[in-house]
Every structure is written in structure tokens, then in C-alpha cells.
Amino acid sequence: MRPSLDKTILFIAASLPALALLWLLPTGGLGVNPIREGMHYTGDWAIRLLILALAITPAAKVSGAKKLFRYRRMIGLFAFFYGLLHVFTYVVLDHFFDAETIIKDIAKRPFITIGMGVFLILLALAVTSTNKMVRRLGARRWQALHRLVYAAGIGTAVHFTLSVKKDITEPLIYSAIIATLLLARLLLRYELLPRLSLRSS
Amino acid sequence: MLIRIRRAGDVRESEITPEGLYLSRRHFLAGGAAAALGLSMNPARAETALRALGPLRKSGFSATEERTPYEAVTSYNNFYEFGLDKEDPAANAHTLKPRPWSLRVEGEVMRPQTLEVDDLIAKTPLEERIYRLRCVEAWSMVVPWVGFPLSSLLKRVEPTGKAKYVAFETLHDPKQMPGQNKEALEWPYREGLRLDEAMHPLAILAVGLYGRVLPNQNGAPIRLVVPWKYGFKSIKSIVRIRLTERQPRTAWNVAAPDEYGFYANVNPDVDHPRWSQAKERRIGDFFRRDTLMFNGYGDEVAQLYSGMNLRRYF
Numbered sequence: 208m209r210p211s212l213d214k215t216i217l218f219i220a221a222s223l224p225a226l227a228l229l230w231l232l233p234t235g236g237l238g239v240n241p242i243r244e245g246m247h248y249t250g251d252w253a254i255r256l257l258i259l260a261l262a263i264t265p266a267a268k269v270s271g272a273k274k275l276f277r278y279r280r281m282i283g284l285f286a287f288f289y290g291l292l293h294v295f296t297y298v299v300l301d302h303f304f305d306a307e308t309i310i311k312d313i314a315k316r317p318f319i320t321i322g323m324g325v326f327l328i329l330l331a332l333a334v335t336s337t338n339k340m341v342r343r344l345g346a347r348r349w350q351a352l353h354r355l356v357y358a359a360g361i362g363t364a365v366h367f368t369l370s371v372k373k374d375i376t377e378p379l380i381y382s383a384i385i386a387t388l389l390l391a392r393l394l395l396r397y398e399l400l401p402r403l404s405l406r407s408s
Numbered sequence: 409m410l411i412r413i414r415r416a417g418d419v420r421e422s423e424i425t426p427e428g429l430y431l432s433r434r435h436f437l438a439g440g441a442a443a444a445l446g447l448s449m450n451p452a453r454a455e456t457a458l459r460a461l462g463p464l465r466k467s468g469f470s471a472t473e474e475r476t477p478y479e480a481v482t483s484y485n486n487f488y489e490f491g492l493d494k495e496d497p498a499a500n501a502h503t504l505k506p507r508p509w510s511l512r513v514e515g516e517v518m519r520p521q522t523l524e525v526d527d528l529i530a531k532t533p534l535e536e537r538i539y540r541l542r543c544v545e546a547w548s549m550v551v552p553w554v555g556f557p558l559s560s561l562l563k564r565v566e567p568t569g570k571a572k573y574v575a576f577e578t579l580h581d582p583k584q585m586p587g588q589n590k591e592a593l594e595w596p597y598r599e600g601l602r603l604d605e606a607m608h609p610l611a612i613l614a615v616g617l618y619g620r621v622l623p624n625q626n627g628a629p630i631r632l633v634v635p636w637k638y639g640f641k642s643i644k645s646i647v648r649i650r651l652t653e654r655q656p657r658t659a660w661n662v663a664a665p666d667e668y669g670f671y672a673n674v675n676p677d678v679d680h681p682r683w684s685q686a687k688e689r690r691i692g693d694f695f696r697r698d699t700l701m702f703n704g705y706g707d708e709v710a711q712l713y714s715g716m717n718l719r720r721y722f
Contacts (some may be wrong), residue, residue: 238494239480240689243547301689305687305696308686311684372545373663374590
């Protein structure tokens, strides 16, 4: 089966931030403390992709553009991919498998505990993202499992906000977007949000 | 008419690389080499643009470790008066006018004074002090400062018997320091030491680094350097030093008292709430190294804190 053009374009676009790293790293584009900068960079892209994934359902329902559902899985997998790069930066580049420090961090520091929890959720969702897994789990159980993405969204917002040293403006903006998207789902569920009936013909 | 006959070994003019390109190629190579070390190069901020200081005496307090490159020391700074990102001070600190500059020394002293910093530099014997700098964020550098002991200035103003602490203040002028328009911290930035800490020979007022006057982003024209404490104690661009009877307010302690104490001695056993302080990354290194008690200056300063609970007074 050949991938369709729109999905190919989406794949390339979502890969660009990771490809940019291959350019930024050897040219010193990440500055004199590249590991710390890389941590922020991968974290930023993970949260952006996660927001985009969370936006698909409400956007499709409100606008009636059902086509959007086609992209949800790929965007979700990219959110996981950037989360994986983020965790890789922390475990391998920053602490080089220093298990003692990492375990202590996870146990003692809420923002790292929550961050790791979010990563485990995204891992579970990525592993069960194939059609085969949907069939194996059954649609109901699969959907129940994938509702954990809401917890991942909230967890990501909390993780980012708690990790900042000073000036929480940026994490609060991301948190507000996530809150809006979750609220939109709630309103849609109880038919409190108008749906445009412009069906894509 | 001159007819040039080309000899076999001659280089055609078309083959000669124009000087500009040649230099930029060298630059490219230098940049590549620096990048391999994880350093960024910015030719616009050449150190030669700043006035050289000298003669400089060597100091027995100097570390023998490899110095962090000038480019890194001057491009990776925490100086919230010019923005919250590490690259902001180097980009924005050109608005600071470090000359002329007055430094007021007052409070519990017999002889309060207002000093012109350039005058002070001219009249004071300067030393090079190569110190480890440990940031509270768990990264570190080795910086060749130029300066003089803080104690020499304090002795000049003759502290009274009531003086127990030394309070420092950065310039407060949002026109020169645009970051002060945002309420990131309580302005002006304030720091403080106990008087015996301030009198310790390791505590210096720095007026330069790498043999030249301080670049603006590093706290021009005069800053404190207390190498056994986390970097935020080493207040930059000082306009006022005040001897006091009571422990002064300090900027980070006011902002987050559970995260940043008044003492802020480098201590691998007392974690920051959000990260471990046991290890640090030296800028340019891949692997973290162990953080040393008092940043490796324990032999000199540990007796200042004998009998104190350093977990409580962190």
C-alpha cells in the first residue's frame, strides 16, 4: 500500500524538528550547554505535537471535517517520538544511565515523577496504536486505554510548569491550550458546543 | 606591452582564493572545531575589543584546571536584567554603560566613600584568580577573573563594631537594564555575605576576565566573586555595598526561599528541590563530574561554618 500524499507531507513536516537537530548539534546551534538546550527543545516539540493530537477530535467534530481523523494516529506517534527523544536526552545524554540519580529523581521530584508517568502512558498508547492491536483489545477496551491521553495532556502541563525556574508564562500558555481542548471535548460530549454541519462532501 | 609567460609552477590568479573567503573558511573551520567541543563562536564579540588590564599578579588561590573558553564564559550567562535565557545577556547587555561608574560603600562604617571604578582599578594592585564557578543549575566553568580581595576595600572604610553583614546591590535602571521592566525578580538584584565571609581572602571584587575589563554580560564594571558559593551569590554590576547589623534581603532567597538559601554554599549533599546537586556538568564536557563540598575550597573556608547545620542553613 502506497502512503497517500497528504500523509507523506505530514510525516515530513513532523520530522523537521528532529532533522533540524542533526544540523543544530554539529554547528553549535544549541549553544555551549547543548544537552540542557536539547532537553528543552525535545520537550517543547513533544508538548506541541501532543497538543496537536489532542486538537484533532474537537476540531473534526466542530468543523465536521472528518478527514482530520486520518492524521490523528501519526501525530500521536510523533508526540511519543519527541517524548522518547526527551527521555533519551535525560537518561542517556544528561545522566548517562546513572541509575541511582535517575531513580532518586523519579522518587523525589514530582515534576520528574509526573513526566515519567506521561512517558509510560504515551509508550502504552504507541505500542497499541496499530489496527491489529485495536482488534486484539476490542474497540471498547482500546478506547478506554486511549482515553489515558487526557491524563497525559494534564500531566505534561503540570510537568512543564513545575520544571521552570522563573517566569511560568510559557508553560501556562501551553496549559491553557490543553485545558481548552479538554474542555471542548467535555462540551461536545454533552452537546453544549455547536457543530458546524458543513460536511465534507 | 607586457606579455606574461606562465611557468609550470605558477598559480593562476583565478585559483587564488580571495582573502575574505579564505578568512571565512578559517572561521568556518574554527567554528566547526568549537562546535565539536560544544561551543558556539561569535566573531562579533572579539575579546580584543575590550581594554587590557595589567600588570597582573598570579595568585596561589588559582585553580590549575583547564579554563573554560572565553567564548563560552561570555555567551552563557544568567543575568536576568538582560533577559531570562542564557544567550540573552550577550545579545542585550550593550545597553549597559559601565563607564563612568560610581560605587558607594556605606552603612556601619567609619569612613563611607563613593568610588569611581576606573580610579579604583588604576590604584589597586590587580591579581588573576582562576576560580571554579558552580551554578546552582548544576553546570560549571573555570574562569580566570581579574580583581582584588573584597577585604581590602572593606578595611579601607573601617567597619564599626555593629557591622555583621555586607549587603550588595546591582544598578537599578530599566533604561540600561531592560529586563528590570519585567518583574522576574525583586529589583534591584541584592546579595549579601556575613562579614567574616566577606573578609575571607577568596572573596574578590572582579573587574575583568581573561586579562581584560569585564564584558557587560559578565557584570561590568565590577562584580563579586565568591567561588565556594553558587554563582547567583556573585552579584554583578554593583553600585552599592552596605555594611549592616542584620542579615540583608537577597534576591533569590526572596523569590523562592525554599529553593535558595542565604548561605548558598556549594554542597553536593543538599539537593535543590527540583534536582540533585551531587554532580555537575563542566561546560564543554559530556560526562558529569562529582560536585565538591564548598566547590573544592573546603580547606580554605570550612572553618567559617564549623558547628553550623548546613542542611538548615543551605
